[in-house]
Each structure stands twice: as structure tokens, then as C-alpha cells.
Amino acid sequence: MLISIDVDGFALIINMLKKVIIAHFNFRDTVTAIAFSPDDRFFFVATGTKCKIFESPSVDTKTFSPLVLYKKYGNLHSQNITGVTWSHDSRFILTWSSDLTLKLISLHKLPEFLPFTFSGNKREIVSAFFSEDNKRIFSVSVNGTLLLWKWTADRSKESDAVIKFEEFKMGKRLKTGHKPNQYIVVSADHELFTPFEQELANGGGRFLLEKKSKFQMQSDSRVVSCDISQG
Secondary structure: OEEEEOOOOEEEEEEOOOOEEEEEEEOOOOOOEEEEOOOOOEEEEEEOOEEEEEEOOOOOOOOOOOOEEEEEEOOOOOOOEEEEEEOOOOOEEEEEEOOOOEEEEEOOOOOOOOOEEEOOOOOOEEEEEEOOOOOEEEEEEOOOEEEEEEEEOOOOHHHHHHHHHHHHHHHHHHOOOOOOOOOOOOHHHHOOOOHHHHHHHOOOOEEEEEEEEEOOOOOOOOOOOOOOOOO
């Protein structure tokens, strides 16, 4: 499947095997980041500070409304989202922005979960990656700085107070709280959670900055692209 988007946000969703257009769609703004999940069941699209997650359209059957909205965030970042990547298991999404922060969000609803914020970059972020188990986050910036955050289940009283304050600010930004017709996670859902999702659902743990490295680069050089091997 191919999604082609122009500068105004008008999109064509194309079945590449049959070479036919499945649907036309208008995202109503300039798309700044987009990515399919590794299992191809969902795709993430950002327009400025807003982002939405859609279920991927079916390529086998025709439907009246091919795009089904699964989740959305109104103000995930304070400035435009410039990149996005999915975890290997298609459960989590990592975004980065012109505000020099990264955000970790969950595809599925987890009890009491709010996006994690990763700060520390001093220059524009080029790319970011998950480790295989989702417990390490890597980011690379244009000046060659590599940051590594590691998940830990330990939370001191001091860090717990800081995290709760950050969660309060994030909750205000995203306007969290009970909403009409909101889905409530039940005990049966917990059986479907991955081990890492269960840790997050229990409300414990945090990400700590474990390592900061900088590549040796010639003057005026910039990192413009990077990738990692999946092998």
C-alpha cells in the first residue's frame, strides 16, 4: 500500500498490487511525519503539533469509509512533529519535534498511562530508535550527539515527585480525564498486554538517560540521515 500526500494534505491511498486508488483523503494541513506500523495494521500521521493513528485500509474489500481513526492527540508537542518511528512489536510510537524533545506513546489504551517525554538534545533531532525489547530509546541529532535512555523499574521519592509533576503538565496539555463514551480498560485486557505494557500499566518505573556520546565530525558537518540494522 502507498499513501501519497501533497503539500496541502490531500492524500491518495493506492493499492500497489492492483494499481488502483483505494481512497482520497484530506488531512486538512501539511503532513510533517507519517509511518506505517511494522505489522502494517496501522499508520501514524502528524500535521504540525497534532497527530492521528488510523487503521490501515483493507486492500481486499471495498468499504464506504476506508480510513478508521483509532487514536488522536491534539497537542502532543509544543512545536511541529518532524519524525516518527514504531517499536518492533507495533505497540509503541516514538515522535520527535522541533521543540527538541521526544515523546513515547502507546498504540493501545493502558490504565493511567501518559506519554513519556525525553529531553536533553541541544540541536535538531534527525532520528530515533527503539531497542528490541522497547526498554532502550536512542536519538541522534544533527551535531552527531547520540543519547540513550534506559528503562528502570525503580523510582525514588524525589524522582516520583518530578514524574508526577510532569504527568500533571502532560495531562493538562492533552486535556486528559473522563470523556463520554470513553473505553475503560478491563481485567481481560491485561491478559493481552505485553510484559512491557504490563509494567507501564502498573504505574512503576521510568526512563533514565544512560549514555551521551558525540561522533567526531569535521567542522560545519551535519548528520542528515541515519538508520539501524534490523538483523
